[in-house]
Amino acid sequence: DIQMTQSPSTLSASVGDRVTITCRASQSISRWLAWYQQKPGKAPKVLIYKASTLESGVPSRFSGSGSGTEFSLTISSLQPDDFATYYCQQYYSYSTFGPGTKLEIK
Amino acid sequence: QITLKESGPTLVRPKQTLTLTCTFSGFSLRTSGVGVGWIRQPPGKALEWLALIYWDDERYSPSLKSRLTITKDTARNRVILTMTNMGPVDTATYYCAQTLESGPTVSSFHYWGQGTLVTVSS
Numbered sequence: 001d002i003q004m005t006q007s008p009s010t011l012s013a014s015v016g017d018r019v020t021i022t023c024r025a026s027q028s029i030s031r032w033l034a035w036y037q038q039k040p041g042k043a044p045k046v047l048i049y050k051a052s053t054l055e056s057g058v059p060s061r062f063s064g065s066g067s068g069t070e071f072s073l074t075i076s077s078l079q080p081d082d083f084a085t086y087y088c089q090q091y092y093s094y095s096t097f098g099p100g101t102k103l104e105i106k
Numbered sequence: 107q108i109t110l111k112e113s114g115p116t117l118v119r120p121k122q123t124l125t126l127t128c129t130f131s132g133f134s135l136r137t138s139g140v141g142v143g144w145i146r147q148p149p150g151k152a153l154e155w156l157a158l159i160y161w162d163d164e165r166y167s168p169s170l171k172s173r174l175t176i177t178k179d180t181a182r183n184r185v186i187l188t189m190t191n192m193g194p195v196d197t198a199t200y201y202c203a204q205t206l207e208s209g210p211t212v213s214s215f216h217y218w219g220q221g222t223l224v225t226v227s228s
Contacts, residue, residue, distance in 0.1 A: 034214035043218035091209035095155035
C-alpha cells in the first residue's frame with residue numbers, strides 16, 4: 001500500500017497570507033495526486049487533480065505542484081472562506097488519502 | 107446538473123451486513139470513463155477510499171476487499187455497496203462520489219453526495 005503523509009497537521013495563518021501544505025507519498029505516484037478542501041459537516045470539494053490541474057470554478061489563488069513523491073498545495077493569498085481541512089489523495093495504485101491539514105485562523 | 111445521494115441504515119449491529127445505495131442523476135455509468143466510488147470518514151478522522159465501479163469494471167481497497175461488494179443498477183441510476191461483518195471501527199460517514207480523472211487503477215473524485223452517517227453499535 002502507498003502511504004500518504006501531510007505537513008503540517010495544523011497551520012495557523014491570517015487572511016492575506018501565502019501558505020503551502022506538503023504531501024508526501026511512500027513511493028512514486030508520478031503526478032496522480034488530487035487535493036480536496038473539506039469544511040465541517042460537508043463533503044470534500046476537489047481543488048486540484050493530476051498534481052497541478054485546477055478544477056473548473058476553483059479560484060486561481062489555489063495552485064498545486066510536484067511529482068514523484070513530493071507535492072504541495074499553495075494558497076497565494078488566504079481568504080476567509082479558505083479556512084478548512086485539506087486532504088491529498090493518490091490515485092496511482094488504488095487510492096489513499098493523506099491524514100489532512102487543518103488550516104486555522106491565527 | 108449532477109447530484110448524488112447516499113441512503114441506508116443509520117444504525118447497524120455488530121457482525122451485520124451494511125447495504126448503502128447511491129442514487130445519482132445528471133450522468134450515466136454507460137459513459138466511458140465515468141464511475142462512482144465510495145469513500146468513508148470516521149468521526150474526526152481522515153478519508154478512506156473503499157470501492158469504485160465503472161460500466162465494465164470494479165475496484166476495491168485491498169485492505170477491505172474481502173468484505174466489500176459494489177454493484178450497479180444502471181436502469182435506476184444507482185450504485186450499491188455492501189460491507190459484511192460490520193464492527194464499531196466501521197462507524198463513519200459514508201460518501202459516494204462521481205469520478206473525475208481516471209488514474210492507472212482508481213480515480214480522483216468530482217461530485218460528492220452529502221454523506222450518510224452509519225453507526226455500528228449493539
